[in-house]
Amino acid sequence: MWWLTAPLRTAVVPAQSGIIPRGTMVEVFEEIYLVFLVLGTLVGVVVIGYMCYLGYQYRDTGDGSDGGDGSGGDGKKIDRPTLGELPAGSGGGRKLFTSLALSAIIVISLIAWTYGTLLFVEGAPAEGQQDFEVSVTGYQFGWEFEYPNGHTVDTLRIPAGERIDITVTSRDVWHNFGIPAFKVKSDAIPGQQTDAWFIAEQPGTYQAVCYELCGAGHSAMNADVIVMEPEKFEQWYANTSGSNGSANASSGNATNATGSGANATAGNGTSGNGTGGNGTSGNGTVNALIADTASKLA
Known part of the structure; x- marks a missing residue:
């Protein structure tokens, strides 16, 4: 059509x-x-x-010429519809x-x-169609995009002319991820994953929005979608490989080390105090017994 x-x-x-x-x-x-x-x-x-x-x-001419004889204003016979019956003429x-x-x-x-x-x-991508996968996570009130290399950002950058497969989920409440310019939408449900795809032909900056009322900041739950020339995207993507993953790992290790040290210090301090307290209490009891025995002998 x-x-x-x-x-x-x-x-x-x-x-x-x-x-x-x-x-x-x-x-x-x-x-x-x-x-x-x-x-x-x-x-x-x-x-x-x-x-x-x-x-x-079938208009009423108002001159009485059709007064029940079945003829119109021009005198011609008119086959008027009758309720409950199929038309007999024509x-x-x-x-x-x-x-x-x-x-x-x-x-x-x-x-x-x-x-x-x-x-x-x-449908699945056509044979020979190059596609690119991005994981989308919604939260109150923003979007997080994770690339196959582990790079995580809040601005979606994609190559023009390629099929983009998105896997959508949420970390808190229900959201709905959509890019109006590309006619794509997908529910973001905690604990579940939904899939969608789109192709952006024209480089430029577009808006991703939330289509599900999710709280007071729903109207501001937007994200930029930057469509880049394939060559420029490849350069940008190569420069981001593993950067966020390494930074997050280092940050996590440092935090864990600091936490372990703090716990060890707190534990030792508590143990020391307890031991000291018990020791003092024990010595006091022994001294009292010696004094009592000495008084009896005297």
Whole structure:
């Protein structure tokens, strides 16, 4: 059904022909929207036009010329509809059944075409299609993006023209990760992972937002999505390899070492005090017994 939308797409977005590339999720939803828009408009025009025609054809002229004799203002016999009966003239119920058949054909065709088109959204990457994986974690109130090399940031950088596979989850409450410009959304649920994909064709800066009301800061839960030329992205990605992972590991080890030292110090201090206390208490008891024995002997 692409031929129905080609002229309209050219008229609506003449300067953005490259922004809706064929084979991306953006094009899928644009195609579905425009097909339904065109067919809905055509059907609406036909139905409303026919209703206006019938209203004019069976109008009451007000001159009494149609006073129950079944004739119109021009004296011609009019086949007026009767409640509960199929029209007897003009082919009987052929118009009715023809309209029902056309409606059924249009609706069934739309359902079948839409279902087949949406399979593209859920489908696996095409053979030979290069893809890039990013893990997305939502929290109140921001997003965290982790790359395959362990690099973690709050700004998503991706290469243009490549399929991006995202795995989405949450560390606190329900969120919904979405990038409006690329027509992609996926639930972020604590303890679960959901998957989605998209292709960004045009380099630039876009916005990722949260579509699930998640608290007082929901409206500000945004993140920048920077689409880069593939060469520039490769350079940036190579410079970030393992940087965050090493820093986090060092920070964690230092914290653990400090914690262990503090615990050891606290433990020794407590043990020392306890021992000292017990020792003092024990010596006092012995001295009292010696003094008591000496007094009895005297």
